[in-house]
Amino acid sequence: MCFIHNSAVGETCISVQKREKIILMQKFFLILLIGFLPGALYAQSSFLKDAVIKLDKALIEKDTAILKQLLHNNLSYGHSNGWVQTKSDVSKDIVTAKLIYKNIESKNLKWTVNNNVATLRNSSNVSYELDGKPGELHLHILQVWLKTNKGWQLLTRQSTKL
Secondary structure, three states: OEEEEEEOOEEEEEEHHHHHHHHHHHHHHHHHHHHHHHHHHHHHHHHHHHHHHHHHHHHHHOOHHHHHHHEEEEEEEEOOOOOEEOHHHHHHHHHOOOEEEEEEEEEEEEEEEEOOEEEEEEEEEEEEEEOOEEEEEEEEEEEEEEEEOOEEEEEEEEEEEO
């Protein structure tokens, strides 16, 4: 038995056995692709988790070079008291010691990644000084990260008190 296959160069005859091999190979590659996707998503999640850890560390250590890399130019950094900072505000307020992060303990990180956009939700315990006054907050945080040619960058952050 023969299946007729039309192509630009003419008709060809494909045997039943050859057709079954082609179908089997297609199934194999589909299974291989399905098996590969979780690994690729895990790798994206791993890079994102590293970026979040780097951001917390940079805020505590006042590392403006890392902040410049991790913060998107259109950043909107919202605090639980309604205060919203831009990228330049975050760096300036850390350098001038208006806001000093003493400790940031993030937990319960949960994220979703869709192409080049990731949303992250987590809880954090934050020790800080604002205008010389110490404080502690227990927060729920929502962050939106954008994958750019510079890597994952924080585009938006908003927190609320727990």
